[in-house]
Amino acid sequence: MEDFVKELPVWVLxxxxxxxxxxxxxxxxxxxxxxxxxxxxxxxxxxxPNRVGPFGLLQPLADGIKFIFKEELIPAGxxxxxxxxxxxxxxxxxxxxxxxxxxxxxxxxxTKIPFSIAQVDLGIMxxxxxxxxxxxxxxxxGWASNSKYSLLGGLRASAQMISYELTLILSILVVVAxxxxxxxxxxxxxxxxxxxxxxxxxxxxxxxxxxxxxSFAETNRHPFDFxxxxxxxxxxxxTEYSAMxxxxxxxxxxxxxxxxACLNTTLFFGGPSVPFWANAPWYVGxxxxxxxAGFFLFLFIxxxxxxxxxxxxxxxxxxxxxxxPIALANLLVVGAWVAFSTKGS
Amino acid sequence: xxxxxxxxxxxxxxxxxxxxxxxxxxxxxxxxxxxxxxALAVIYLLAGFQFLAAxxxxxxxxxILVLFLFVIMLLNLGAMGSRFELSFAPLQGGRARLAGxxxxxxxxVGLIAAQRTTLAATPATAPDAKAIDxxxxxxxxxxxxxxxxxxxxxxxxxxxMVAVIVLxxxxxxxxxxxxxx
Numbered sequence: 065m066e067d068f069v070k071e072l073p074v075w076v077l078x079x080x081x082x083x084x085x086x087x088x089x090x091x092x093x094x095x096x097x098x099x100x101x102x103x104x105x106x107x108x109x110x111x112x113p114n115r116v117g118p119f120g121l122l123q124p125l126a127d128g129i130k131f132i133f134k135e136e137l138i139p140a141g142x143x144x145x146x147x148x149x150x151x152x153x154x155x156x157x158x159x160x161x162x163x164x165x166x167x168x169x170x171x172x173x174x175t176k177i178p179f180s181i182a183q184v185d186l187g188i189m190x191x192x193x194x195x196x197x198x199x200x201x202x203x204x205x206g207w208a209s210n211s212k213y214s215l216l217g218g219l220r221a222s223a224q225m226i227s228y229e230l231t232l233i234l235s236i237l238v239v240v241a242x243x244x245x246x247x248x249x250x251x252x253x254x255x256x257x258x259x260x261x262x263x264x265x266x267x268x269x270x271x272x273x274x275x276x277x278x279s280f281a282e283t284n285r286h287p288f289d290f291x292x293x294x295x296x297x298x299x300x301x302x303t304e305y306s307a308m309x310x311x312x313x314x315x316x317x318x319x320x321x322x323x324x325a326c327l328n329t330t331l332f333f334g335g336p337s338v339p340f341w342a343n344a345p346w347y348v349g350x351x352x353x354x355x356x357a358g359f360f361l362f363l364f365i366x367x368x369x370x371x372x373x374x375x376x377x378x379x380x381x382x383x384x385x386x387x388x389p390i391a392l393a394n395l396l397v398v399g400a401w402v403a404f405s406t407k408g409s
Numbered sequence: 410x411x412x413x414x415x416x417x418x419x420x421x422x423x424x425x426x427x428x429x430x431x432x433x434x435x436x437x438x439x440x441x442x443x444x445x446x447x448a449l450a451v452i453y454l455l456a457g458f459q460f461l462a463a464x465x466x467x468x469x470x471x472x473i474l475v476l477f478l479f480v481i482m483l484l485n486l487g488a489m490g491s492r493f494e495l496s497f498a499p500l501q502g503g504r505a506r507l508a509g510x511x512x513x514x515x516x517x518v519g520l521i522a523a524q525r526t527t528l529a530a531t532p533a534t535a536p537d538a539k540a541i542d543x544x545x546x547x548x549x550x551x552x553x554x555x556x557x558x559x560x561x562x563x564x565x566x567x568x569x570m571v572a573v574i575v576l577x578x579x580x581x582x583x584x585x586x587x588x589x590x
Contacts, residue, residue, distance in 0.1 A: 143436075146436075146440075184459075185459070186459055186460055186463055186544075189459075189460065189463035189464070189467065190463055192463075192467050192471075193463045193464075193466035193467040193470075193471060194466070195471075196466070196467055196470070196471025196472065196475075197466070197470060197471055199475060200443075200475075203475065203478050203479075203482070204478075206482075207436065207478075207481075207482055215482060218482055219479065219482045219483060222475050222476075222478055222479040222482065223479055225475060226472065226475055226476060226479065229471070229472065246544065
């Protein structure tokens, strides 16, 4: 087995990794659309979708087929180019960011293969740069639709994204300062070597809370889903969208949620490391990663069906007057702590 | 291969830059600017400056242009219609010609300066791309040799911000018929 793997051309490994990770991401996103309905049904003492396949597991597939065959409408006066481009802009950056997440290490015999599409020194920069682009889908889609509700949705999406991206970046920088690297693999390794997940350090815990709040705002999820707030804006930025383009917005949202859950796991919960079992086999590590990420995905749904929606001014106040100053102060203290504690050594 | 890619990207960047001033609607300008930023980021990547490329996308495409879009949508500046349209009005008139001439002159000065410094720098003194691009290299340069200019730029930004707030406040006070204090 080991010799066989060693003799494979490099590109086979690349293609396999891309297929597994990317396919896994899209499949997770599809299953999340089912999980959302199932968990909400469970919380509201209902059954949820249970007709297509066992436990309704094939429901996403049925939805997909339905979306493909539905009629697509482009409203009059819409900018056709941007209207068609926006759903792709919403989905693609979210899908690309999964590439640098270190899911674990595959070990066959003595050969170790990192289980991530790319190992980039500036992994976090890559994620943030691409993640920041996903808002273009909502903004341009809302603008190009030539509709008041869409425009307001897009407007809210842009304001929200600018406000919370700062908090998100500052709380990630705390982890970067603690680990001394922008490489996600190195951040996981630092947590493994220290034997302490970042969430269990005082600064890391604060950064984790801020990061989680900001990630809800960044992915446009409850209680911060003002860009598509139904009671006020019909459907928000995607009011005018139908068929597969509408589905692409959702695919983008669920992919972004999955990536955020993976990032949370990586930054604060030691990625694939298992507590109290330093020499766990590689498949246990990958399983641990999936369980941790799965919990954060569940958290997204849990919060959505538990908390009521904020008001937009409350969102802005929380972002600028509470989260941002705390994140800045946290980073300042961490910076000082790292600077003074490493000076002697 | 990479030089062909460079010329294509340079062309895209230039066309985008032209689109910024020629597009009829502000939204068209922003989309063109987005194209330019991306082309520049890929040129940085080609030159081996990964950090610069990521920072370019993160700061300009991810933050500043989103802010532009926010303002355009907030003011709801002119509908773009169903396709991009160009307007050559900005290129006409005496003032536009004067501004164009000044811009070309400045660009020429910049090009000549760049040419002279790259000619003067022997391979021994020319900075190593790898050394600069490493995060530590950038940090050392930014907070070491260039720390004073770096701080000066941030003070300039602060001053601009204060000036804008003062101007905006005065305008609003005028609207309500009050004397600015």
